[in-house]
Amino acid sequence: MGSKRLMIVESSTKIKTLTRFLPPDIVVKACFGHVSDLPKRELGIDIGKQFRPHWRELQEKKGTIEALKRACEASTTVILATDPDLEGEAIAWHLTRVLKLAKERVVRVAFCSVTEAEVLRALHSPRKVDRNLVDAQIARRIVDRLVGYRVSPILWRHLKSGLSAGRVQSAALRLLVEREREIEGFQPERSWLLTASFEDGKVSGMYQKSFAARDEAREALEGMKDHECIISHIDRTTEHTSAPPPLRTSTLQQEAGSRFGMSPKVTMTLAQGLYEAGHITYHRTDSVDMSPEAMQGLRTYISGTYGERYLAAQQRSFRQAPGAQLAHECIRPTSWTRTAITGGAERLYDLIWTRAVASQMARAAYDVCKLQVPYRDSHYLVSARSVEFDGFLRASGHGGDSHGSGTMAMLASLKCGQRLTLHEGTAREQLTSLPPRYSESGFVKELERCGLGRPSTYATIVTTLQDRRYCESATPSKVKQRLEVMHLREGEIAAGKREQEAPNDRGRLTVTEIGQDVYSYLDRHFGCITDIAFTRELETELDRIAAGSAKWVDIVRKFHDEFGPTVDALMKTKALEKRIPRAIREVRRIGRHPDTGQMIETCKARYGPVVKMGDGYKTVFAKIDAASMDSLDLNAAVTILNRRMH
């Protein structure tokens, strides 16, 4: 045995960075995440015996564990430097068990950025593995296992084989179902908006009142013919915009989704590549903090590259997302001078670079001009905006945009009390828009807001729901809405129609029928599991365990009592509440049989398309050809079924 020290970290990419500044007697190895877990095939928890968990070494980690064991033998001290959060603490604890490390040999250190100062600071304040933190993670793990492995089998019995329930996925499913219900119950409202352009169309404004009825709008439009349009107010101000915080996992996924149409999964794969190549810091983080060294470097970079006035006067720090564990810093480039990237992640790197750099830059200033033209009991508002100082916008390469209904120069030339000549008046019909379905990245935003999932799981939550066929990407709807429009030109009103595309649902998440069925079933029998409050309460109890003011067994029991008895009761009921046969799909209701009143529908059975009538034992079936699936009408269906019955 030499006098070497072994440091174990979770991620192998940290090894290279650490060896740059660690004392030479320290060897660094990675454990690649968890090394032990509950068994995959069974519950692995003795509910009757204080919820005792059966930990198993992960089969796929056999090689890693062996390598770590050998490294331990060659070292005197083992430094457990797993991530500074509940999972990291638990991994450290499992490592001491799996590697059979005597307490005297082990120290625990924790750093949240891989920088020399931070790591050396951590090395100088070693501690023991914190049993309270470990217990909190154990409670989390056991509650999740109990929910998933006890409730899922109920779904197999009562709905369909292979389904699943879980603390996170079932609450996430509820979010999708609720959005779907909002859409179903939505009644679009029609209204009319008035706009007017003046001075040969160089200036235009929007009337600040809308009209409910067509006739009202027409009358107001007509009244403009003889109205004297006079400027009553001119308001010129400077408005400021501050840079948003640097990115964390959820916001990275959102931005990549809305700007480049990337799915959270693709985003994470590309980010992984950037991380492994050493271009960015860790990409699974909930923090918007930046390490002090990086911050210093960035501020020097900004003043050196753009000049002192582009630097935020005060060092900016940002509000963290509620419930964030802050085990890592924000996602930022490792070097402030922009690195040339190849391999498809260029845009993602630019996004990360821009958001990080901009976060310490000065705010942008806009010159804003607003003027009012009174009409009846309200007024037209004309406005324009131009960039006075681009500030942080400069980081993105393209300076700020100037926009408005009149150019700044044109508006600046106008005087209060001046009379404007009317060029054209327009009344447009509007529809209040449907609540949009979630995009994958928009859904992640909602998950984070609700405290569901972690940076490492956001992308997989979406794929789990898709794998279970609880939701799918919507097919684009090409529905066009026809809306009326009226123009007032040279004293004449002309009415017309315009077409507007309905909001496009392409790629957005829609709940399937099986998703609806699973949700309804769970909500009826296991309401607590579909409720996001379940997760919220679990989090506060975990905090109490971590602080040493609650025991994990008591907390696990409390949560298990919320669904355990129902599981036991439903396991005893033999009757299947509702079976969804695997083979019966794409059901289309045609109508009721005129004599018997039974429902007639077409569907795909295992052996092909059929038309069927009634339910259960007395169902009448008849094969049809594939084309009739969608086209068969009630009369034809009745004829086929009548023939079948005789």
Next chain:
DNA sequence: CAGTGAGCGAGCTTCCGCTTGACTT
């Protein structure tokens, strides 16, 4: 009239959160 489907039983599915390569649809 033929052939489907009900009913039975065996064997399988499932959670959340850490990490990456080793894989073939």
